[in-house]
Amino acid sequence: MKDITEQLQKFGLDAMLFSYMNNIFYLCGFKGTAGQLFVTRDDAFLITDFRYLSQAKEQTEDVTIIDIANGEKAVFDKLIKEYNIKKTGFEQSYITYEKFLQLKKIFEGTKLFGVKGTVEEMRIVKTGDELKLLSRACEIADTAFETVFPRIKEGVTELEIAAMLEYEMKRQGASGASFETIVASGKRSSMPHGTASTKPLKSGEFVVMDFGCVFGGYCSDITRTVAVGDISDKMRDIYTKVQTVQEEMLPLVKPGAACKAIDAESRKMFKTWGIDKYFGHSLGHGVGLDIHELPNLSPKSPYTLEENMIVTVEPGIYIEGEFGVRIEDTVKVGVKGAERLTKSDKNLRICR
Numbered sequence: 001m002k003d004i005t006e007q008l009q010k011f012g013l014d015a016m017l018f019s020y021m022n023n024i025f026y027l028c029g030f031k032g033t034a035g036q037l038f039v040t041r042d043d044a045f046l047i048t049d050f051r052y053l054s055q056a057k058e059q060t061e062d063v064t065i066i067d068i069a070n071g072e073k074a075v076f077d078k079l080i081k082e083y084n085i086k087k088t089g090f091e092q093s094y095i096t097y098e099k100f101l102q103l104k105k106i107f108e109g110t111k112l113f114g115v116k117g118t119v120e121e122m123r124i125v126k127t128g129d130e131l132k133l134l135s136r137a138c139e140i141a142d143t144a145f146e147t148v149f150p151r152i153k154e155g156v157t158e159l160e161i162a163a164m165l166e167y168e169m170k171r172q173g174a175s176g177a178s179f180e181t182i183v184a185s186g187k188r189s190s191m192p193h194g195t196a197s198t199k200p201l202k203s204g205e206f207v208v209m210d211f212g213c214v215f216g217g218y219c220s221d222i223t224r225t226v227a228v229g230d231i232s233d234k235m236r237d238i239y240t241k242v243q244t245v246q247e248e249m250l251p252l253v254k255p256g257a258a259c260k261a262i263d264a265e266s267r268k269m270f271k272t273w274g275i276d277k278y279f280g281h282s283l284g285h286g287v288g289l290d291i292h293e294l295p296n297l298s299p300k301s302p303y304t305l306e307e308n309m310i311v312t313v314e315p316g317i318y319i320e321g322e323f324g325v326r327i328e329d330t331v332k333v334g335v336k337g338a339e340r341l342t343k344s345d346k347n348l349r350i351c352r
């Protein structure tokens with residue numbers, strides 16, 4: 001069980017109730033899909049159901065496991081009394097209004113206090129064990145791409161490519177995709193989040209593939225854009241520009257750099273070519289237990305990079321009705337700049 005004394009003190013809380021499973025896993029190691037973690041200044045309690053009781057005992061240390069069959073209200077009444085709880089923090093971003101109403105009843109007579117981003121901030125800098133899992137998740141995605149690449153050709157549908165990528169990742173031990181695989185070809189490639197459709201690939205098109213997997217709970221995220229057959233000079237030109245921006249941003253991803261400054265730099269480069277209006281999303285985001293987590297490389301990001309943070313660098317240009325190009329790596333913030341975890345070739349590749 002990780003220490004959250006600092007977080008409790010920051011908001012003057014007697015206890016904190018966690019309900020987001022990735023945060024619960026991060027704090028106490030429980031890998032189940034249902035449960036609540038209640039942490040007082042002295043002790044931690046995992047309240048879960050019959051399905052997870054023995055697993056919870058195996059996966060956690062210094063945590064008391066409580067069966068919810070005892071009645072949620074009765075369980076909390078006892079804890080509130082025993083630990084003299086007057087103010088409890090809860091994760092406001094992850095509970096429904098219905099759950100909030102329940103909590104109000106359960107914690108009646110005491111204060112509830114909405115908290116946001118506390119564990120998420122603890123999760124920003126990765127440990128050695130986390131880095132190993134993230135590297136492996138990225139390596140699996142790279143290998144899947146290399147394996148599938150020779151099968152990308154005219155006539156194959158976007159969904160077939162998505163299925164092949166996901167199959168290859170699972171074959172290597174991934175538990176699943178880290179988000180719905182994006183395979184967008186032709187005009188569809190100008191939709192930054194065009195999930196795979198039944199559209200077959202045609203000669204002269206770009207195919208944007210944005211995918212990743214979960215390995216040991218940790219995510220990977222990579223995007224490659226490839227050409228099917230001969231493409232226009234304009235397409236080649238835009239590809240080169242996106243690649244140039246992506247590669248020039250990597251040395252900036254080092255400790256002390258302001259996230260928003262790196263995002264601004266990428267926009268400035270596109271602006272010199274007069275194409276910045278086609279780059280409508282953030283430059284990147286953190287990756288870990290969640291596919292999108294802190295810190296963001298975005299215009300308003302308040303974060304400064306530190307060693308061993310993990311971010312994506314993913315500039316893109318999307319020309320509606322024509323085509324889109326995005327190139328993305330998941331990288332580790334290193335002293336000398338980004339250390340790539342996804343290593344697939346980024347030079348324009350043509351499928352025949």
Ligand SMILES: [Mn+2]
Nearest residue numbers: 221312314328
């Ligand atoms: Mn991404």
